[in-house]
Amino acid sequence: MKILAMLKSMARVTLLVFICTLSIEMAKAQMVENSVPAPTNINQTQCPCILPDNSVVFQVKAPNAQKIQIDLGKKYDMVKGADGVWSVRTKPIVPGFHYYFLVIDDVPVADPASQSFFGTGKMASAIDIPEKGADFYTVKDVPHGAICSKYYFSSVTNSWRRLFVYTPPGYEANPSVKYPVVYIQHGGGEDETGWANQGKTDIILDNLIAEGKAKPMLVVIANGNVSAGGGGYSSEAMASFKTEMTENIVPFIDKSFRTLANPKNRAMCGLSMGGGQSFYVGLQSLDVFGSVGIFSSGIFGGIRNPSGSTFDAEKEIPGLLSKSAEFNKKLDLFYISCGEQDMRIEHTKKAVETMKKSGLEVEFNSFPGDHEWQVWRKSLHDFASRVFK
Amino acid sequence: MKILAMLKSMARVTLLVFICTLSIEMAKAQMVENSVPAPTNINQTQCPCILPDNSVVFQVKAPNAQKIQIDLGKKYDMVKGADGVWSVRTKPIVPGFHYYFLVIDDVPVADPASQSFFGTGKMASAIDIPEKGADFYTVKDVPHGAICSKYYFSSVTNSWRRLFVYTPPGYEANPSVKYPVVYIQHGGGEDETGWANQGKTDIILDNLIAEGKAKPMLVVIANGNVSAGGGGYSSEAMASFKTEMTENIVPFIDKSFRTLANPKNRAMCGLSMGGGQSFYVGLQSLDVFGSVGIFSSGIFGGIRNPSGSTFDAEKEIPGLLSKSAEFNKKLDLFYISCGEQDMRIEHTKKAVETMKKSGLEVEFNSFPGDHEWQVWRKSLHDFASRVFK
Numbered sequence: 001m002k003i004l005a006m007l008k009s010m011a012r013v014t015l016l017v018f019i020c021t022l023s024i025e026m027a028k029a030q031m032v033e034n035s036v037p038a039p040t041n042i043n044q045t046q047c048p049c050i051l052p053d054n055s056v057v058f059q060v061k062a063p064n065a066q067k068i069q070i071d072l073g074k075k076y077d078m079v080k081g082a083d084g085v086w087s088v089r090t091k092p093i094v095p096g097f098h099y100y101f102l103v104i105d106d107v108p109v110a111d112p113a114s115q116s117f118f119g120t121g122k123m124a125s126a127i128d129i130p131e132k133g134a135d136f137y138t139v140k141d142v143p144h145g146a147i148c149s150k151y152y153f154s155s156v157t158n159s160w161r162r163l164f165v166y167t168p169p170g171y172e173a174n175p176s177v178k179y180p181v182v183y184i185q186h187g188g189g190e191d192e193t194g195w196a197n198q199g200k201t202d203i204i205l206d207n208l209i210a211e212g213k214a215k216p217m218l219v220v221i222a223n224g225n226v227s228a229g230g231g232g233y234s235s236e237a238m239a240s241f242k243t244e245m246t247e248n249i250v251p252f253i254d255k256s257f258r259t260l261a262n263p264k265n266r267a268m269c270g271l272s273m274g275g276g277q278s279f280y281v282g283l284q285s286l287d288v289f290g291s292v293g294i295f296s297s298g299i300f301g302g303i304r305n306p307s308g309s310t311f312d313a314e315k316e317i318p319g320l321l322s323k324s325a326e327f328n329k330k331l332d333l334f335y336i337s338c339g340e341q342d343m344r345i346e347h348t349k350k351a352v353e354t355m356k357k358s359g360l361e362v363e364f365n366s367f368p369g370d371h372e373w374q375v376w377r378k379s380l381h382d383f384a385s386r387v388f389k
Numbered sequence: 390m391k392i393l394a395m396l397k398s399m400a401r402v403t404l405l406v407f408i409c410t411l412s413i414e415m416a417k418a419q420m421v422e423n424s425v426p427a428p429t430n431i432n433q434t435q436c437p438c439i440l441p442d443n444s445v446v447f448q449v450k451a452p453n454a455q456k457i458q459i460d461l462g463k464k465y466d467m468v469k470g471a472d473g474v475w476s477v478r479t480k481p482i483v484p485g486f487h488y489y490f491l492v493i494d495d496v497p498v499a500d501p502a503s504q505s506f507f508g509t510g511k512m513a514s515a516i517d518i519p520e521k522g523a524d525f526y527t528v529k530d531v532p533h534g535a536i537c538s539k540y541y542f543s544s545v546t547n548s549w550r551r552l553f554v555y556t557p558p559g560y561e562a563n564p565s566v567k568y569p570v571v572y573i574q575h576g577g578g579e580d581e582t583g584w585a586n587q588g589k590t591d592i593i594l595d596n597l598i599a600e601g602k603a604k605p606m607l608v609v610i611a612n613g614n615v616s617a618g619g620g621g622y623s624s625e626a627m628a629s630f631k632t633e634m635t636e637n638i639v640p641f642i643d644k645s646f647r648t649l650a651n652p653k654n655r656a657m658c659g660l661s662m663g664g665g666q667s668f669y670v671g672l673q674s675l676d677v678f679g680s681v682g683i684f685s686s687g688i689f690g691g692i693r694n695p696s697g698s699t700f701d702a703e704k705e706i707p708g709l710l711s712k713s714a715e716f717n718k719k720l721d722l723f724y725i726s727c728g729e730q731d732m733r734i735e736h737t738k739k740a741v742e743t744m745k746k747s748g749l750e751v752e753f754n755s756f757p758g759d760h761e762w763q764v765w766r767k768s769l770h771d772f773a774s775r776v777f778k
Contacts, residue, residue: 148537175564
């Protein structure tokens with residue numbers, strides 16, 4: 001058809017320029033033997049690519065740049081090839097999800113070869129290294145739920161805010177059934193997209209529910225940054241978020257979805273800063289939440305701190321140790337987890353030990369990994385399989 | 390509380406580093422008088438900022454870069470200040486949503502100061518210039534629907550794919566009600582996130598429905614890139630997408646949501662490449678779709694093409710002109726729109742004229758603007774207020 005020739009030329013000129021660009025990049029990219037493109041790459045880009053030892057080759061075409069690095073926490077200098085393509089092979093990287101930046105002449109930016117995720121307070125690149133045998137966050141041929149975005153009005157920020165709600169398979173088909181609800185919070189420098197994208201909440205829950213390992217439940221994924229400068233741990237920030245969660249978010253969810261609206265069927269959990277929010281807001285609101293989960297939180301100490309002060313559970317939550325029986329009665333599940341290579345692990349274990357000695361019932365688990373999403377995916381997987389039982 | 394000092398120090402060290410970074414950037418950023426930060430900025434970043442004449446000031450801190458530009462289609466050279474902050478003020482920019490890149494030593498990347506959007510085949514920055522008096526895509530105090538992400542299996546790509554579904558206010562509360570469905574497609578170099586993010590589909594529909602100007606309806610936002618190298622206009626690409634839409638997507642939606650499953654209550658529309666898909670797939674599937682909308686599509690010609698061929702509606706869709714009465718009977722709404730500054734406008738008007746002369750009922754509308762999202766937001770607003778009446 002004549003028009004198709006015309007359309008192709010138009011496409012060439014306007015719509016599909018990006019494909020040509022990509023093709024050039026991909027042509028330039030030396031194919032690395034025995035490597036596979038990272039699942040977090042965009043548009044079937046070949047690099048970043050992962051080698052059998054989990055080292056990663058990054059490449060970028062930049063004939064006129066002076067210096068390019070990959071910042072994965074550790075910075076790698078890239079080397080410029082004759083073709084103007086810079087590349088570097090990293091040390092082996094532990095499986096899981098890692099933020100990184102392309103640093104062009106000392107300006108950290110997102111890598112055009114990668115999907116972008118909101119982390120560290122801006123759009124960051126990330127590389128997700130598959131973990132052998134770990135398919136609990138892989139989309140499978142099982143009944144799938146949905147993640148829905150909703151707007152609610154916040155009396156704390158005096159603005160409309162977006163949150164996500166995971167609804168399990170069957171929610172649509174069974175309009176008379178009501179469900180328990182987990183409220184899950186992101187970490188510092190992240191927002192409500194964290195558990196939806198990086199965390200793969202929907203896939204993890206779909207698989208757990210299909211295996212019969214978790215009850216069908218809703219998972220509410222809200223933005224915890226309601227104070228100036230994001231979230232934070234100050235008493236003021238915690239108080240603001242407590243108001244947001246208990247007076248705005250929970251009532252909105254109970255009004256908008258078919259929920260079992262009682263503490264027994266409400267849980268709050270979160271990672272890092274969100275774990276701190278779950279500790280303070282959750283344990284201070286046992287009339288709202290009957291289960292609390294704390295993943296990789298710094299609240300138990302573990303980072304060099306000038307004051308040298310250590311964690312005092314009784315001071316933070318009066319009665320948590322001295323009246324542990326009362327807390328045991330109100331808490332169906334009090335869960336704490338941490339990555340085994342996370343600098344927070346020792347203080348976390350020490351805090352758990354102290355709580356247990358005082359008679360507080362705590363379920364603790366740890367997973368290989370540092371302060372990273374693979375640990376948090378496993379923490380959600382573990383928490384969701386224990387809660388509401 | 391002692392622990393707060395500790396936590397603050399931890400925060401300083403690990404979690405909130407990004408805030409410090411941002412603060413520095415913001416301190417460095419010369420506040421531009423009478424300017425407002427763009428709504429597409431990330432984390433309350435001050436720049437890009439918009440001046441009263443809709444010119445925009447961009448800034449980036451890059452003491453060691455050799456050359457930095459802003460690529461808004463037109464490239465602007467940024468000027469380096471003594472503090473290592475580069476900046477530029479653009480010419481006045483027409484209101485609406487515009488993709489752009491920060492070009493550092495000739496490497497185009499997303500601007501860390503901006504939200505990122507999938508466009509031009511990668512994560513791009515964008516600046517959304519507010520249009521005075523246009524609040525049809527502003528979140529208001531009206532009943533809100535939801536946008537839900539779902540996985541479906543594609544027999545065309547032989548993989549699980551994600552799509553979004555807008556459900557109107559009341560969908561949750563009225564489990565016996567069934568709804569008409571609009572299937573809406575993105576442009577070349579974009580994906581299913583386009584109409585959900587750039588297009589603000591949920592906000593536009595919420596507002597239209599609240600005003601009583603549109604019927605409550607579902608809007609299905611799928612990924613139209615099912616062929617090698619994305620979408621495209623070839624017969625093969627169109628055939629693949631026709632299979633995807635009619636054999637995979639529509640049956641999945643009718644199975645998963647409460648739909649009025651007949652042509653009268655199904656519409657297909659799209660922008661640019663998605664408009665081409667709507668023209669071919671929609672008009673070739675009138676047993677599935679009773680309404681078709683084509684926004685800013687290149688299919689009518691309008692871009693210099695070597696073959697010099699012009700659009701022949703009868704050749705593309707046999708009978709469209711010669712048996713227009715049959716098409717009029719099957720089509721409840723055949724809608725075409727284009728931006729008034731879009732190079733496609735003249736050929737589009739000419740095609741519409743030819744169709745009307747042949748007796749085909751076409752509703753045509755145009756909006757100020759080039760090949761851009763503000764025109765497509767208005768096209769959806771216009772289409773949704775006419776369809777299913």
